[in-house]
Amino acid sequence: MRQQPFDFQVKNFLLNLARILGTRIEKILDLYLYVSPDTVRILEVVEKGGEVVGVRLAVRSTKRQDVWYYTSVGWYGAKCTCEGNTIGGKICRHIIIGIMTWNMVSLLKYGKDIDLSKLTWLNIGEKEI
Numbered sequence: 637m638r639q640q641p642f643d644f645q646v647k648n649f650l651l652n653l654a655r656i657l658g659t660r661i662e663k664i665l666d667l668y669l670y671v672s673p674d675t676v677r678i679l680e681v682v683e684k685g686g687e688v689v690g691v692r693l694a695v696r697s698t699k700r701q702d703v704w705y706y707t708s709v710g711w712y713g714a715k716c717t718c719e720g721n722t723i724g725g726k727i728c729r730h731i732i733i734g735i736m737t738w739n740m741v742s743l744l745k746y747g748k749d750i751d752l753s754k755l756t757w758l759n760i761g762e763k764e765i
């Protein structure tokens with residue numbers, strides 16, 4: 637019977653993320669549903685003091701199947717190798733996927749959500765989603 641609270645927690649997290657990003661929940665759900673073993677690969681999970689403090693991952697481009705972007709997210713910031721982030725300095729969809737993946741790893745390993753209010757960099761950058 638762990639399924640239900642888990643789903644509830646994930647749903648709440650996604651709603652919260654949409655609110656913080658000032659975007660529609662549908663857009664966040666699209667990104668969430670894009671995540672699969674074919675499109676997202678977790679390269680590194682960084683843990684410290686009994687919590688997940690960040691993840692590094694590769695996200696496949698939606699436009700070009702052979703292109704992967706390398707993204708890292710953590711409490712102090714996020715980086716991505718896509719143009720939107722490297723040139724435009726924007727918070728791109730890969731970074732958003734990174735946050736979702738980070739949260740999922742944290743939920744599965746420690747049963748707790750990441751605290752989005754601690755991601756102050758999320759409020760600063762221009763969003764590209």
Ligand SMILES: [Zn+2]
Pocket residue numbers: 705707716717718719720721728729730731
């Ligand atoms: Zn990106």
